[in-house]
Amino acid sequence: MTTPYQPPVEDYAFLYGQAFGLDLLERSTGGALTAGDATDVLAAAGDFAASVLAPLEELGDRQGAQLVDGDVRMPAGFAEAYRAFVEAGWVTAEAPESAGGDGLPAAVRAGLGEIWNASNAAFALCWLLTAGQIHALDAAASDALRETYLTKLVSGQWTGTMNLTEPEAGTDLGAIRTIATPNDDGTWSISGQKIFITWGDHDVAENIVHLVLARTPGAPEGAKGLSLFVAPRILVNEDGSLGGRNAVTTVAIEHKLGIHGSPTCVLAYEGATGYLVGEVGGGLAGMFVMMNSARTGMGFQATGIADRAYQRAAAYAAGRLQGPVLDRPAGTTIAEHPDVRRLLLSMSSDIFAMRAMGVYVGDLFDRAETDGTGTLAEFFVPILKGWATEDAVQITSDAIQVHGGMGFIEETGAAQHYRDSRIMPIYEGTTAIQSNDLVGRKVIRDRGRTAEQLFTLIDETSAALVASGDAVAQRVGERMQRAVSAARRATASLLAVSSQRDAFAVSVPYLMLLGTLAGGWMHALATVAVLSNGGDAARLTAADFYTAHHLPRVHGLAETVAAGEIV
């Protein structure tokens, strides 16, 4: 059952132009781009996604990527779709200007990220990883590497991967055992096994550039001893033409719960030729550039998968007749059953919060250099990644529930989102990794200053709502005020812990508290905007619902945070 994908262009127009009280793009680009321009970009992307990517999503799931005689064969249509994606200019559009791309602002890339992932998350992962590598090479690669590799990634001719994980080195990168030894000609020889390599092999582009974390001879133990290398699938001649295969082979692809259209590879490096990126021992720093990009990208993926699941559920409910609906005329569909309506509003109001947060965080990054918003942007990365991916999994589960028994049948399509989504709270750093980053580096290290900066911003919005005179806005504002109190109590508890274990044992509840709170703030801001400028009254209903059904969780979470580790 294929439900056409509806790109959320109207929501983005509202977010770019009104929700935050001004034209975000105009401000961040100094007038070079407007909200209207950004919306036009998303409308075009939405058309492409709905017509080219969405139709391949279920097929990608059913066929999956296959390993045939050592090479990965992608599902039918993926290669053509990738060529169309490149030819339409979407790769170059998102790449930074410094690397030869069009340099679309991060606030716009938030919308693009959602749209690619909503229409076909397995396909979108290829670009998500390539984009991360572009940022990493742009930050650290030599001119020669930029010329040979970065230009080809930015043009979309080649794709990129991220090679961190090994069988005994997942979260603990310090345990990486892959070795790179120097050759006489300045290149390096890489040997080792990497696992969980997304789009590690495929047949949609002519070459694949692997970005590999490896250990050099005599390097110190742990993460400090890691360096970063580029190792192409096919070697590149001096003149830029393609030569023979590099000594890296695809040993296996994983049989996964979801995202079957994305090949997850085990790669064996057996003396593969590699090129050092940056300095020896600078691997982790280089990789972090890529990881930050990938983590923010996960927030957009979460929004995308969640919205696609929601759209499917909403379409099913709007078309399904089943029994009389309480206080509604005969012929009313199940969408108006009180509990189905609850589920749909729960999903859509949470998705709006994610979407708005993606734009907000993108804008913070866009203004980091001019307005000093970088610290707050960094504060939000683990929140967006952790909270949005956890909530997205729940939303895909709710989408199944709306379908009733049909949701459990694969043909409906709802189950795919539930399967696909489950990897999100794991890859690019589990929720625990995000929450330890948040609590350790971003709350405890600065003694809660950035957190308090956020709370103060929320206070201002809440006060405006309480003073607004509108009944819905008032109760939204009051709920936000009580929620911020809970967040301040939780932050104080964290700052007062006597052992780091007490903090890390409740860091996920703390992250979920801040994510839920910040989601409420997005609704609060939208409410202020609608009250000021007029607009869709449904946005007030969404704010009312979110702050009655999602936001109150903060009260329980604050108690949990205060408890510390239970021993």
Added chain:
Amino acid sequence: MTTPYQPPVEDYAFLYGQAFGLDLLERSTGGALTAGDATDVLAAAGDFAASVLAPLEELGDRQGAQLVDGDVRMPAGFAEAYRAFVEAGWVTAEAPESAGGDGLPAAVRAGLGEIWNASNAAFALCWLLTAGQIHALDAAASDALRETYLTKLVSGQWTGTMNLTEPEAGTDLGAIRTIATPNDDGTWSISGQKIFITWGDHDVAENIVHLVLARTPGAPEGAKGLSLFVAPRILVNEDGSLGGRNAVTTVAIEHKLGIHGSPTCVLAYEGATGYLVGEVGGGLAGMFVMMNSARTGMGFQATGIADRAYQRAAAYAAGRLQGPVLDRPAGTTIAEHPDVRRLLLSMSSDIFAMRAMGVYVGDLFDRAETDGTGTLAEFFVPILKGWATEDAVQITSDAIQVHGGMGFIEETGAAQHYRDSRIMPIYEGTTAIQSNDLVGRKVIRDRGRTAEQLFTLIDETSAALVASGDAVAQRVGERMQRAVSAARRATASLLAVSSQRDAFAVSVPYLMLLGTLAGGWMHALATVAVLSNGGDAARLTAADFYTAHHLPRVHGLAETVAAGEIV
């Protein structure tokens, strides 16, 4: 990766003999059975489940049931396992004495239900549905039907199914269109299509007895016009021997997200011979007997699937080394990482609450006739079904999270539980159906009297904890006292609603509130028992954890309930 199944016999020994302050079995059976006897039964069942059923679980998922030339072929080994299950006497053991079974008390059947479902949920569904039919026929069938059909179900020679759902009649049974017309010989002729028929066809027993809801000629519209019929897969001759095939065919089996080892059939009745059970028009009443049994059974299934997922995660975490663990010596496994420990305690403390509630509700049913506990038992049915199945899905998700990236790989086995579990909040009445039953029939109809009876019981336990002088017990008691206040506020909100929509729009949050609260009470009772009699100190840690991480959700849920429908 096969993790051996460990039956939770010790927990049941504690629940039967100590947790509730006395020997539950001795009380309910008047001394005919003791907690020790019941524990022995579970130990034997556990051995059988671990050695015969658990080894088929992953194979059942991979092979799945297949439709071949109109007949369902079960995965390899299922037929042999079913014969062994029958020969070991487990079918007869659970059947009521009035139907020729051994009549094990419901409190013991709770443990058996968990064990069968933990070891192999797809397999267990066959018996779960058969057991429901045994109860329905025992309540309403004529002597002739009892002789021909009930005896064969109780002996395990034949299995039973439950035929309610049709393409346009899911939750709304009143829309059923299957027709039964009387034949001259007193039999009926059934025509129509039934969908989602669990174990609707298979090759593990020689015959299948379908219990079918159908409409008779001239019957009133809606649910009142439904009657209940027995229709065997293979017709039965006068002498009890098997004759030819009945006119019921398996048109298709569903391609499902999970429980692949359980065939979910589309059955076409084309003038199939049926036999009336009970009175014309009494179909729904008869089916409710079966549904109540199936709903309670779902609570046990939830506990079982959740516990198997937990066991797998705990075993993985206890064997996995990955990086240094905060404040722990080198060589400590990830099980001691603060967040992995949080996840494992979250799962295990919730599973204990479900398990205890299953025994508690079983005991209430066991004492319904002697001690008047029937109303409270009925009150708990939707709570156990709704809350335990929703939480079980989350637990299977947590089990994936503990595995990290490996959790997303099907070979690990964690993904299967996540897929299998997702049907539980849907079948046998969705969570919304449970919550409307709870709120409409069991709270609003009696003006909250039964709810208040429960709260008063909880008050007593909380007071005992607060007065205990033990620091952990005191804080558990205080948390329970605040939670009961939230529950009383939520109940008062429900009783004060001005429209039924305001109640039904928050009935799921209310159900989850009561389930979470009652789960806390189970821990509170266990804490009292451990303080009085000594015992495993880990039970205090579990109570402390549950009331710090799960119980505080009631505060947010109470706010949500008070909000009513958001319009």
